[in-house]
Amino acid sequence: MSQGNTYVIGDIQGCYDGLRRALDKVQFDEENDTLLAVGDLVARGEDSLSTLRFLKSLGDNFNSVLGNHDIHLLAVVNGIRKPKKSDKLDDLLSAPDLPEMIDWLRQFPLAMKIDKRSIMVHAGLYPKWSIDKAVSLSDEVSTILKSDNYANFLSSMYGNSPDNWSEKWTGEARLRFIVNACTRMRFVYSDGTLDFDNKSHPSAVSHSTSSTIMPWFERKNEQLLANQRVVFGHWAALSGQTNSAQFIGLDTGYVWGQSMTMLNISSDTLVTVKA
Numbered sequence: 429m430s431q432g433n434t435y436v437i438g439d440i441q442g443c444y445d446g447l448r449r450a451l452d453k454v455q456f457d458e459e460n461d462t463l464l465a466v467g468d469l470v471a472r473g474e475d476s477l478s479t480l481r482f483l484k485s486l487g488d489n490f491n492s493v494l495g496n497h498d499i500h501l502l503a504v505v506n507g508i509r510k511p512k513k514s515d516k517l518d519d520l521l522s523a524p525d526l527p528e529m530i531d532w533l534r535q536f537p538l539a540m541k542i543d544k545r546s547i548m549v550h551a552g553l554y555p556k557w558s559i560d561k562a563v564s565l566s567d568e569v570s571t572i573l574k575s576d577n578y579a580n581f582l583s584s585m586y587g588n589s590p591d592n593w594s595e596k597w598t599g600e601a602r603l604r605f606i607v608n609a610c611t612r613m614r615f616v617y618s619d620g621t622l623d624f625d626n627k628s629h630p631s632a633v634s635h636s637t638s639s640t641i642m643p644w645f646e647r648k649n650e651q652l653l654a655n656q657r658v659v660f661g662h663w664a665a666l667s668g669q670t671n672s673a674q675f676i677g678l679d680t681g682y683v684w685g686q687s688m689t690m691l692n693i694s695s696d697t698l699v700t701v702k703a
Contacts, residue, residue, distance in 0.1 A: 432460030434693040436548060438668075438678030439661040440465060441497065442473025442516065444482065446688040449701045454690065458486060464542060464693075466661030467495025467550035467611070469533075471515040472683045480520065480529045492536045493566075494573075495550040495662060496611040499585070505530050506579040509586075534573045538610040539566035542693065545656045551613040552644045552660040552675070556593050556620050558651035559658075565606045572603065592621045614663050615641040629665045645675040659691065668698075 435454065440447050456463065463486060470476035483490050501517065503509040505526065511517050520526065539549040539562045547559040554562065572581045584600045585607055597605060608622060615623040615633065623641045626633055630643045643666075645658070652658075657674045664681035668689060680700065682688040687700045 432457050432462065433695070434462040434464065434542075435699075436464040436466060436542065436659055436678060436691045436693060438466055438680055438689045439468040439495065439664070439683070440470075440473070440479055440688075441468050441683040442470050442476030442479050443682050443688065443703075444473070444475035444478040446473075446682045446701060446703060447479060447482070450688045450690055450699065453701055454692065454699055458489060461489065463490050464548060465490075465492035466548055466659060466678050467493045468497045468661060468679075469495070470501055470520065471497035471512075471517065474516060475519070476515075476517055477520040477523050480533070481525070484529060484532050491540070493540055493548055493550050494533075494536050494538055494611065498533060498536075499582070499607065499611060502530065502534060502573075502578070503582045503585070506582055508579065508583050534578060535570075537563075537566045537570045538607065539563050542659065545653075546659055546693075547656070548659045550611050550660060551609070551662045553649065553652065553658045554593065554609040554613060554620075555616060555644055555647040555649040556651070557609075557649075559656055561651065562610070566610065569603055569606050569610075588622075588624050591624070592619065611662070613644050616644050616647050617641055618647065620647070627663075627665060629667075643670075645670050645672065 469479060504511045539547060542548050572578055585604055587604055590597060590601055590605050593605060613622055615626050659676045661679035664679045664684055666677045668677040668680045670677050676691060678689045680687045680689040682703050685703045687702045690699045
């Protein structure tokens with residue numbers, strides 16, 4: 429049996445029809461091909477339930493990192509946050525197999541290597557971290573999420589502080605920053621401070637002073653080698669445009685009526701389907 433292709437898909441967000449159309453377009457082979465996802469598997473699309481059931485059915489042929497909507501789902505299920513009507517999660521939350529899907533979901537990391545030179549993180553690679561550092565910090569959070577008392581962590585996870593990285597952070601503050609950097613980051617200040625307010629396209633934000641915010645991928649990362657690359661989602665307003673082959677944005681806004689994008693790792697090509 430020949431080795432199949434590996435695909436990385438952008439934010440699915442419960443858009444089951446778009447997911448299946450994208451897979452049909454590449455004639456995805458559920459037995460031999462592998463599907464990876466940049467996170468935000470659920471929320472806002474019409475069918476998060478079918479999305480999770482299908483992805484779970486792929487077994488070892490599927491892997492993902494967690495996005496902010498996925499982690500929020502964990503908090504909702506544990507009564508820490510209330511579901512938002514706009515997330516359209518009613519069918520999922522009332523499904524008899526919800527506990528099994530939640531246990532499956534919380535096994536996924538915040539960051540993972542997808543080949544020797546590439547990392548996949550929902551929001552992107554924080555500019556002060558190397559690929560190996562990001563994976564190591566992701567492991568710290570995963571250890572908690574995989575544990576029986578993970579809900580205790582989720583109850584302290586929400587918040588914007590601290591907003592800059594320091595090795596001195598410990599406990600809840602350290603874990604909260606890791607989650608925010610991996611799942612919420614878009615813009616950063618020149619000193620690495622996270623900006624949580626702006627979600628627009630970079631062209632809508634002024635670059636007039638040295639203290640002005642910039643996209644995380646435009647802030648020089650001394651830890652990232654020239655032959656390494658970052659595959660991410662989260663930022664629909666970018667439409668995948670980073671102006672650099674080193675940073676591959678796959679959230680192209682299908683849930684907002686735009687398109688679903690997949691990267692074929694095997695051939696290094698992009699495939700899209702329009703909403």
